[in-house]
Amino acid sequence: MKQLCNLNKMKASEINKELIGKKVSCVNTGETVKGIITNIYEDEDFIGLRIKHEPIQWGEDTFTTLLSTSRKASALMPASEGNLKYTKLI
Numbered sequence: 001m002k003q004l005c006n007l008n009k010m011k012a013s014e015i016n017k018e019l020i021g022k023k024v025s026c027v028n029t030g031e032t033v034k035g036i037i038t039n040i041y042e043d044e045d046f047i048g049l050r051i052k053h054e055p056i057q058w059g060e061d062t063f064t065t066l067l068s069t070s071r072k073a074s075a076l077m078p079a080s081e082g083n084l085k086y087t088k089l090i
Contacts, residue, residue, distance in 0.1 A: 009085040012047050012070035015040060019049065019089075026051055027086040028066045029058045034090065035066070046071055048084055 010024075019037050026035060035053025042048075048069030056063045068087045073079035 009081070010049075010068075010087045010089070011081075012072065012079065012084060015047055015049065023090050024049070024051060025088045025090050026053065026066055026068055027083065028053065028056055028063055031056055038065075041067055041069065044072075045074065046082070048082070049087060051087070
């Protein structure tokens with residue numbers, strides 16, 4: 001089986017439907033949490049992963065999902081890693 005991501009950070013070029021259901025470690029509101037990839041997100045400017053993770057309390061709000069994205073390269077903007085660089089397969 002081919003390697004889906006390196007150990008340091010996930011890259012936009014590695015995102016594909018085979019990742020759905022895989023366990024990941026990610027950062028939401030500054031806290032590292034574990035979760036499961038539930039969907040792939042892609043639009044004209046970004047590509048990323050929708051992740052369902054353990055609940056995080058932030059003030060009065062509770063977060064249980066994260067959209068971890070990276071900007072695609074375009075004529076006006078270079079590609080950037082975004083918060084996808086903090087997402088790792090576990």
